[in-house]
Amino acid sequence: MALEHAILVSLRxxxxxxxxxARRFDASIGYFWRASHQQIYRTLTRMAAxxxxxxATEHRDGATDRTTYAITTAGRAxxxxxxxxxxxxxxxxxxxxxxxxxxxxxxxxxADAQARRADHQARLDTYEASAxxxxxxxxxxxxxxxxxxxxxxxxxLLEQAGIAWCDEILGQLDRSER
Amino acid sequence: MALEHAILVSLRxxxxxxxxxARRFDASIGYFWRASHQQIYRTLTRMAAxxxxxxATEHRDGATDRTTYAITTAGRAxxxxxxxxxxxxxxxxxxxxxxxxxxxxxxxxxADAQARRADHQARLDTYEASAxxxxxxxxxxxxxxxxxxxxxxxxxLLEQAGIAWCDEILGQLDRSER
DNA sequence: AAAACCATGTAACTAGTTACATGATTAA
DNA sequence: TTAATCATGTAACTAGTTACATGGTTTT
Numbered sequence: 001m002a003l004e005h006a007i008l009v010s011l012r013x014x015x016x017x018x019x020x021x022a023r024r025f026d027a028s029i030g031y032f033w034r035a036s037h038q039q040i041y042r043t044l045t046r047m048a049a050x051x052x053x054x055x056a057t058e059h060r061d062g063a064t065d066r067t068t069y070a071i072t073t074a075g076r077a078x079x080x081x082x083x084x085x086x087x088x089x090x091x092x093x094x095x096x097x098x099x100x101x102x103x104x105x106x107x108x109x110x111a112d113a114q115a116r117r118a119d120h121q122a123r124l125d126t127y128e129a130s131a132x133x134x135x136x137x138x139x140x141x142x143x144x145x146x147x148x149x150x151x152x153x154x155x156x157l158l159e160q161a162g163i164a165w166c167d168e169i170l171g172q173l174d175r176s177e178r
Numbered sequence: 179m180a181l182e183h184a185i186l187v188s189l190r191x192x193x194x195x196x197x198x199x200a201r202r203f204d205a206s207i208g209y210f211w212r213a214s215h216q217q218i219y220r221t222l223t224r225m226a227a228x229x230x231x232x233x234a235t236e237h238r239d240g241a242t243d244r245t246t247y248a249i250t251t252a253g254r255a256x257x258x259x260x261x262x263x264x265x266x267x268x269x270x271x272x273x274x275x276x277x278x279x280x281x282x283x284x285x286x287x288x289a290d291a292q293a294r295r296a297d298h299q300a301r302l303d304t305y306e307a308s309a310x311x312x313x314x315x316x317x318x319x320x321x322x323x324x325x326x327x328x329x330x331x332x333x334x335l336l337e338q339a340g341i342a343w344c345d346e347i348l349g350q351l352d353r354s355e356r
Numbered sequence: 357a358a359a360a361c362c363a364t365g366t367a368a369c370t371a372g373t374t375a376c377a378t379g380a381t382t383a384a
Numbered sequence: 385t386t387a388a389t390c391a392t393g394t395a396a397c398t399a400g401t402t403a404c405a406t407g408g409t410t411t412t
Contacts (some may be wrong), residue, residue, distance in 0.1 A: 001371075002273040009280030019391050030276035039372065041393060048222050064382055083282040086290050087273040089297055091400090095180040095265040097210035097332050102187030103325025105262040111412045119267055141350075147281025150350060154275050154343045161339035165332045172319075172328060179399075197363050217400065219365060241408055242363045269372090 003043055004052065006033040008071055008079045011053060015070040018044055031127070031155050045071055052078055100169070110173050117166035124159040127152055181221055182230065184211040186249055186257045193248040196222055209305070209333050222247055230256055253356060261276035278347070288351050302337040305330055 010021060010029045021044070022037035024030060035043075047053045052075035055067040071079075095121060096116065135141060135149045188207045191227035199217035199222070202208060202340060207226075225231045233245040249257075274294065281287060313319060313327045 002271065003371080005280070006274075006276045009276060012280065018393090022326050022391095029276070029279060032270060032272050033280060034372095036373070037391095038374090038393080043371095060380095064378090065386070066391065078244040080278065080282055083277060083280070084286045086279055086286075086293060089294065090272055091209060091212040091273075093180065094210050094268055094332075095183075095213060096268075097205070097329045098180045098184045098187060099261060099265055100332070101207060101210060102183070102190065102257060102261070103328075104258055108262045108264075109325075115264055135294045142328060143354075144179040146350060146354065147278050147287075150281075150347050151275045151279040153346055154272075154278070155338045156388095157343045157346075158229045158336075165335045168331055168335075169317065169328050172324060176321075176324065181399080195363070196365090202362095214401070215363090216365080216402090219363095221399095238408095241403095242406090244363065306380095 002033055002082075003035055003039065004047055005079065005082045006035070007040070008052065008075050008082075009046065011069060011071040012076070012079065014104070015068055017066055017068050021069075032151060045076070051075075078138045104119060106173055106176070111169060113166045113169040113173070118162055120159045120162040120166065124163065125154060127159065131156065180211055180260075181213055181217065182225055185218070185221060186230065186253050186260075189247060189249040190254070190257065193246055194341065195244055199236065199247075204300050210329060213336070225253070229253075284351055284354070288348060291344045291347040291351070295296045295341055295348070298337045298340035300342065302334060302341065305333045305337065309334065 006025075006029050007021060010016065010024050010049050018025070018037065018041045022035075025033070025035045025040065044053065044055070048055050051072060054072050055068045055069045055156070057067045058066055058080060059067055096112065099112070100109065131138075131149070131152055135145060135152070141149055184203075184207050185199060188194065188202050196215065196219045198272050199218050200213075203211070203213045203218065204209070222231065222233070226233050229250060231247045233247045235243055236245055256289045274290065277290070278356070279347065309316075309327070309330055313323060313330070316327060319327055
């Protein structure tokens with residue numbers, strides 16, 4: 001399970017509250033692993049019990065208590081163990097491909113493909129802006145940047161493939177629709 | 179949830195036992211939606227209760243009873259409803275990308291990328307063989323073949339993107355390793 | 357004779373989603 | 385003064401995984 005590991009990766013970069021993590025999971029690390037705040041709080045509690053993270057609670061008058069989590073030595077060890085373990089391939093589950101496979105409603109499929117294309121394009125734009133901003137010269141990356149850069153490249157390649165797929169679908173279905 | 183719909187798509191093509199479906203989920207429809215036999219039997223029971231499929235049980239002396247499921251009118255209606263509903267984008271969850279993002283062990287990452295590349299290549303070979311066999315002339319597809327062909331094309335494009343990603347990773351990490 | 361395949365499940369567990377809930381602080 | 389943001393959760397539910405279980409039939 002990688003939610004724990006995604007959290008560890010993020011906390012290694014910078015300690016954070018559950019709330020901070022939830023926001024990071026809306027971008028950066030969240031490009032590769034989705035998680036809701038409910039899940040994050042639940043998982044942080046378990047990780048603290050396991051000793052992978054340590055929470056420091058700050059009482060603030062008026063405002064809600066705030067717990068900032070930091071990665072522990074055991075957490076770092078776990079990340080190293082994870083890092084050395086081959087990752088299983090993610091099981092593929094695509095509503096859209098299932099729908100295409102059983103194609104019944106061409107017009108709906110066209111609308112769907114158009115919406116997906118726009119979504120892919122929007123993400124691609126985000127990723128490319130990130131790449132340009134943080135890694136302007138990929139041939140001269142610092143050691144710390146290589147991993148994040150390559151992860152981002154994966155996102156870019158996947159979005160591009162998604163766009164190419166939508167274009168093929170639209171090409172085929174639009175033509176046969178007329 | 180698309181497991182029900184993947185089952186309906188498959189049963190619409192041909193009625194089947196749970197066992198048959200489980201095997202189909204190792205190939206064809208399973209290229210786009212993974213499911214274990216346990217999940218399939220459980221889901222078929224619920225779908226029968228919902229009236230989307232109908233099971234006919236055959237008692238065979240000596241051998242285990244066998245229930246063959248067929249899609250019902252209600253099941254077809256549900257498939258049409260599904261077909262007309264925009265599909266949400268699948269939430270992205272990649273162990274491998276998380277690992278890359280927090281890159282700690284370059285050698286392990288290289289090994290991982292090599293294994294993934296081989297896996298992508300193997301699937302790509304399978305998909306391309308399927309495409310060649312069943313849809314030798316994509317410019318002249320029958321109406322029934324358009325959906326399955328386009329779904330397969332999605333698989334092909336995704337695997338190609340996966341291979342390209344692995345190659346970039348290996349290019350970067352191999353170079354910096356030496 | 358052993359292995360693979362046919363055929364169907366139960367049980368316990370882990371992961372993820374959806375809905376609901378609370379209450380302060382800061383920016384428009 | 386209204387909306388957005390900060391901050392944290394509980395509860396109920398749905399989906400998926402892992403381990404275990406049974407027993408006949410066909411192929412090597």
